[in-house]
Amino acid sequence: MTIREAHVPTSPARWTTPLLQYVITILVALIVLVPLLATAINGFKPNAELMQQPFALPKTWLWSNYTNVLQSNAFWRMLRNSVLVMIATAVGVIVLASMPAYVFSRMRFRGRELLFNFFTLGLLFPIAVAILPLYITLRQLNLIDSLWGIILPQIAFGLPGNILILRGFFATIPQELDEAAAMDGCSPVGYYLRILLPLMRPALAAVAVLTMVVSWNNFFLPLLVLNSEELYTLPLGIQQFQGQFGTDWGRVLAFVTLALVPTIGFYLLAERQIVAGLTAGAVKG
């Protein structure tokens, strides 16, 4: 389901005047944007100046906070780790969730609903519930302090919700298509690879983008799994950076701003997919 432009009720008596509407929406927009802009702008100030007027523009624009971060290996390493984990998780979720979703939406067999309920049972468990034994399991598998120790649990916990969402999307394919494919001698694997996946690209994109956002922002797993700085992802790195340079706010704010740039860029590109995935998941979940 996608967000269409909302209809404008044509009732004669509006309950607010257009002017008031704009005053309120602009005010809320400022409440959202000012903290972000203040973060970016204050990153250009030396610390002494930062202690005074946080709303003022810098007296002289100090670039060193930003250039220090951009020239540090740490920032680029964290960016690379975050991207790696994000892509591996998205690919894993797309592949491993679309296969069961295909079975649960296009095949009929005894026990199908039972198996489906088994796969979506995981929706009941927040990761915090499983985290201690999960940690022990990862330790036994030698995945502590490895990016796989984040990727695999992220895929696993992403499966139930995404199987549910994809099953809903896959169910919209008309039955006639299955019959035509079967008539032409198309095997289930061929159907999955050559018909279902290409046909369902928008749904898969929504799932992929949503999974990427969740992975990009994940903090809990990296906090537990990663020990060496070389493996830190951005959220963990930012938290550690804040602890390390807590008094050097200019540098912390510059770091945060630079971490925000790819996130906001990605959001502006993929807003439609994010919203589509979220509303589909919420309405069906």
Added chain:
Amino acid sequence: MAQPSSRALGRAAVGWSRIRWGQVITIAGFLLPAAIIYVGLVLLPVVQAVYFSFFRWNGLGPLEQFNGLANYVRILSDRAFLSALGHNLQIAILSLAFQLPLSLALALLIREIRWGRAVFRTIFFLPFVLSEVVIGVIWNFIYRPQGGLINAVLQMIAPGSEPSALLADPDTVLYALFIVITWKYFGYHMILYIAGLQNIPAEIEEAAAIDGCSRLQTLRYITLPLLGSTVRLTIYLSVLGSLQLFDLIWVMTTGGPVGASDTMATYLYKYGFQRFQLGYGSAVAVILFLICFGFSLVYQRFAMRSDYE
């Protein structure tokens, strides 16, 4: 392998005697990869958490100090846990009382706006996609007593007033955190309301207006009841989210000062990963699950039942 149509598959499934092994192999092939990782990393750990919770264990030696329900008794009589649970509930109630009405009002407002609707929607939804860590650090800056945005505003309104450290005061810390939570999540609920509003046919609201309903009457008697399933859904998501809070709290206060902003999840983290009491921590995890599950069950049974039909 020639494949029959799904309708034929349906017939084939009628009796076990007519099992089609080709189909069984296909289904197993499609399900197994997901099943392995899902069982191994989600279901099994949950079962293990229940098992561990009956032991005293530091996570390293063998699991042999069985102590029955002692962990549970200790948790439920620990003031620190009960107050952590209380903080989760307080955030949940604050969310229902302020965050959801605000989101709904904005959704209603934004659909009446003629120009720039998409821009405002994009801005309002933006905080939801930012990580709680980034948001936590930004708001740590905003709240800081010297040179923070909040105190700068306060100084403008009341010059010379004592700078306040909202995050360091046990009486205000939860409210300060709640403002950040609202800042992050109101756009998400607003998007859900917008999607719900779009499912209401325009004709119904127009008919009400033609029949002489005022704008408020239309809202009260037509729009809100028709939005019921979306409202119930956002309440559900909001409560479950409040019960599981961790990231933001950890980045901003680590549960402090003196436990005044601890949640069940930060309490679990402290016992499980900082004090290495894995048995005790697992019992906390089980209680956290039971509370979430109990809420889901009761809420879906009584409030959301009609939404599934």
